[in-house]
Amino acid sequence: MNVNRPTVLILASDPAFSREITANWPHDPLPRSNGPDFVILDEGFSRDLQNFHYDLAIADAAFVDKQVDKQDEKKQDGKNDEKRKDKRSRLNKRLNKDLKQSLLAAGKPAILIHSDPSLDFYNIHAAVLELRREPGIWPAIAGLLGREILRRVQSESHARQAEKTCAAAQAEATLGRYMVEMRTNVNNALTTVLGNAELLVLEPGLPANVLAQVDTIRNMALRMHEVFQRLYSLEKELTVVARESGKKAMSAVAGAR
Numbered sequence: 001m002n003v004n005r006p007t008v009l010i011l012a013s014d015p016a017f018s019r020e021i022t023a024n025w026p027h028d029p030l031p032r033s034n035g036p037d038f039v040i041l042d043e044g045f046s047r048d049l050q051n052f053h054y055d056l057a058i059a060d061a062a063f064v065d066k067q068v069d070k071q072d073e074k075k076q077d078g079k080n081d082e083k084r085k086d087k088r089s090r091l092n093k094r095l096n097k098d099l100k101q102s103l104l105a106a107g108k109p110a111i112l113i114h115s116d117p118s119l120d121f122y123n124i125h126a127a128v129l130e131l132r133r134e135p136g137i138w139p140a141i142a143g144l145l146g147r148e149i150l151r152r153v154q155s156e157s158h159a160r161q162a163e164k165t166c167a168a169a170q171a172e173a174t175l176g177r178y179m180v181e182m183r184t185n186v187n188n189a190l191t192t193v194l195g196n197a198e199l200l201v202l203e204p205g206l207p208a209n210v211l212a213q214v215d216t217i218r219n220m221a222l223r224m225h226e227v228f229q230r231l232y233s234l235e236k237e238l239t240v241v242a243r244e245s246g247k248k249a250m251s252a253v254a255g256a257r
Contacts, residue, residue: 009054024139049106
């Protein structure tokens with residue numbers, strides 16, 4: 001699995017459902033765009049969705065009807081068709097609700113394909129989009145919706161990363177500006193330290209260990225002075241670059257008129 005590609009989790013007991021989704025997934029016309037990785041699981045894993053890494057889930061609610069049919073076959077207790085139909089409807093809604101709740105609890109975007117004609121063509125519940133199974137067109141619609149959802153997820157991810165990068169750059173820029181602004185004060189302090197160090201070196205009768213310490217102070221002050229001189233040079237270079245960039249931009253605008 002490619003970590004740079006989005007992951008689409010397909011929840012379906014019917015292999016035909018998975019084949020329809022993968023076969024009808026639209027090709028992205030954008031250059032260098034990668035299609036998603038498809039991971040196929042049985043609906044029985046829907047309760048454990050929080051343990052799976054995926055960007056979009058597409059679930060088949062048709063299995064609800066199949067489970068109801070199987071349970072009805074096992075329980076032929078002589079009840080009339082109307083009561084059996086009512087029981088089927090209630091059980092169908094409960095199973096469908098459980099699947100939807102699992103998708104909602106996972107907190108990831110999801111498309112739930114259902115076949116209940118009493119529901120609207122589509123319904124949106126938080127991050128879960130319910131889509132009615134329209135014969136012949138539902139796989140293409142699910143693919144188009146899925147691709148757009150993944151694009152939105154990736155765009156939001158890139159935007160969050162850009163915000164973090166911008167915040168870090170702003171923090172570094174603030175620190176740099178502060179250091180440049182404090183350059184004069186630091187240089188004044190370093191001048192004082194260097195002057196006193198030079199006077200101490202000339203002081204007669206100082207022990208050798210004291211002279212060594214004074215020499216260390218002097219050398220460290222000189223190194224700090226060099227660092228701030230480099231910052232000053234960098235500030236001048238950036239100012240020149242910004243000025244030249246502004247001139248080029250103005251020239252380009254004037255030439256376009």
